[in-house]
Amino acid sequence: TKECSRTCESKFCGVAPFLRYGKYCGLLYSGCPGEAPCDGLDACCMAHDKCIQRKNNDYLSEECNKNFLSCVNGYYKSGAPTFKGNTCSVDEVVSVMNKVIEAAIFAGKIFHKH
Template identity: 40%
Template sequence: MAAATDPVRRRRGGLERRMLGDPGRSRVSPALAFVLLVVLSSSFVRGGAAANPEVRCSRSCVAQNCNSIGIRYGKFCGVGWTGCPGEKPCDELDGCCKAHDECVEQKGLMSVKCHEKFKNCIRKVKKSGKDGFSEECPYETAIPTMIQGMDMAILFSHFWRNDLYPGQPLLLPKILPTADLPFVKMALVTQYPSDVQAILLVRRSFAFATPIVKSHT
């Protein structure tokens, strides 16, 4: 009875019903599955391709879609793109992607440590001042694209895992897509005790995330 009369819970329950529909439905909704599939696969979490022997692997260096999340760079960088066993990276940046593939194979696609190690690796490549193998896709273009994608992967890894709230049950985020051209806004409303919310502003093929933490007063 106390839970039913708690004003904070009543407000939260009413808000969730208005925004997300019946809260009694399965937490893994089709919208959630679709958006996570698009965002995560577009955020350079490539380990699944490396771990699946049925996925076509690369034996040649490529440079495609260098300024979008659909980038394919070298033999190991890109969505669903990885080098064949025994292949060497095309350059140092491609080597960072190879190392990331190997890391997530061992620790899982949601490993923030693997994603952070990848970002540190490509920052070192950038500071080295060296040129990559491709003139069509220079480091100045490829590296910022990869960093943006990996930042999204890190954001969703935090939401998906329970590291932020040790001891709390893992609850999947609910996603509410709303149309607001030229931007598409997606509000992720989690059910964690601290009411963490995030607004993703997606413009064209890039996304920028602003986490908002609301405290109870």
């Protein structure tokens, strides 16, 4: 099993493959079961992780990815604070997340053609 996180991280903020934000944001990175998200942005990532799990780990799920973008951009527009000790720029993290998820939505449209 892959390791799960119990710590609010803020590393590699602008580097998509290595981004670690909160306990749930990042490729192949997620919080341990029952861990509370670090802030609203991390809560979006937690909901996305759970959605992807329900879809048999289909990372290209358009439904999960569109819901995630809507959550992330809603959080961003709200101007809500990030977790204490965060060293990432919210602008940068949200920008990276948008690029990665938009690429996944695009890939999903190609690979999920019937």
